[in-house]
Amino acid sequence: MSDQIKFIVDNLNKEPFRKNYNLITFDSLEPMQLLQVLNDVLAEIDPKQVVDIREEMPEQTAKRMLSLLGILKYKPPGNATDMSTFRQGLVIGSKPVIYPVLHWLLQRTNELKKRAYLARFLIKLEVPSEFLQDETVADTNKQYEELMEAFKNLHKECEQLKTSGFSTAEIRRVETVQNHQRMLKIARQLRVEKEREEFLAQQKQEQKNQLFHAVQRLQRVQNQLKSMRHAAADAKPESLMKRLEEEIKFNSYMVTEKFPKELESKKKELHFLQKVVSEPAMGHSDLLELESKINEINTQINQLIEKKMMRNEPIEGKLSLYRQQASIISRKKEAKAEELQEAKEKLANLEREVSVKTNQTREFDGTEVLKGDEFKRYVSKLRSKSTVFKKKHQIIAEFKAEFGLLQRTEELLKQRHENIQHQLQTVEEKKGISGYSYTQEELERVSALKTEVDEMKGRTLDDMSEMVKKLNSLVSEKKSALAPVIKELRQLRQKCQELTQECDEKKSQYDSCAAGLESNRSKLEQEVRGLREECLQEESRYHYTNCMIKNLEIQLRRATDEMKAYVSSDQQEKRKAIREQYTKNIAEQENLGKKLREKQKAVRESHGPNMKQAKMWRDFEQLMECKKQCFLKQQSQTPMGQVIQEGGEDRLVL
Structure with missing residues (x-):
């Protein structure tokens, strides 16, 4: 692990990162700072990843990084094979997860840059099969695949050209060119300037990134200051206190009621799931046993409901009504709290998007965002400029196409000219007059001075002029042969441009169609969700109605049995009737009440003498207690061996 950290720190301190870390400062980074370092490395590989993670949600950051790592074909090490663990570690900025990723990225940065660049063009856009039934969409998709190939x-050709070097024969051929040393010097200076230009471009990009982050921080602070000033200017102390009280009530409700209920429900659900997981697999017999238990419990519930309905307690009915109203109010309160929480989150996201768009607008033209009538005037002005811009852009596109065609023609002619020059040099070498094309003017000057030498070499010069004529005729033939090819190429380029424009139009149509289908799908899902809720409500109502029907059937059956037993001529059946039983119970209770009234009368009559006797008994107990105390007191005062009289008798005190 120490070698890994050392490698990461060494590479982060180099270009283009220049972090100036050491082992201690790097290891002491906070999780958010460590995530920012990882994001900077990913931004070096793919410039689209230049993001301040403090302005991004953790789920979005993890999703973005995981998608890029998947494109780069990163495989977690052995201790992070579980993708959920790896994803969680990436969200919280865990060092055991991020260190291997940084080590892997910094080892092969150039290779990953190339892979990220190719992924932008080679990741195929999957089109659903139902859309491919349309001929235009199928043709466009086929053209898209052909363009990808x-x-x-x-x-591949470009890579081969980059990797293929110049042969020794080509290098030696350069030496025959005039002023090749000067040209090599100029090429060397050009390479140095290009390297310097790349370095300055990197510095410019880094400064732009720093400026963008600074502008974002400034905008965020200015927005906070503006909102605080606006709140302080528009609000009074009473409104501020009222707003704070509402916020405190909402937060206290969320902390004391909503969150504990949700936590308790989650715990119950977790306990239930753990219990289900811990139980062994159930067979058909177990299911039958559970169904029988459920039926028994349902019958017990029905019996309890029936008893409750027979009691028909009005107080309990009122309480159930109040309980129902309280549950409805609590559910409404929870729903409104959730809506308020979602609205706050949506407001925060919209404010963040507005700040980002404002920063982009300010960075683009250096002005503030327009509002109201100024924005309308600006839009109308922009539309007029847009029409002019489209016309100019079309003219420029035509000029560019013509320029590209002329440039390609110039390159072909230069190439042909170089080939002719090489052929001419070869002919000169064969004829023994190497360098004639460069010394022709000098030979003409010398031939004017030395006529005798001209006569001697006249035949050779005639042959050379004839060769030059042949070469010129060959060049004209090649030009005439190349003209229809160039014309055909121009038509093909125009056709390519038309096809590209048609592809863009089809793509925009596809995007609009996909957006419409997505909106329809969301509407249908919402309707299905509402119908499912309605179905659940109807099912619960159906089950409740069935229970009530069963209860009424039981009551009706009991009433029928009671009527049959009551009108039956059999005395045994009559005795089984509930009315007879209740009549018997009423008679027994009346006899018992009669006996109790007689007993009550006897108790009332003997109440006075009994109370007097009880009072006399209490007085007797007090008298005996007094005698006992007197006896104990007298016994403690009499010396041992003395004879005392008690009750007319002499008694010796020991």
């Missing part, structure tokens, strides 16, 4: 071939 063409890009692959062109990229």
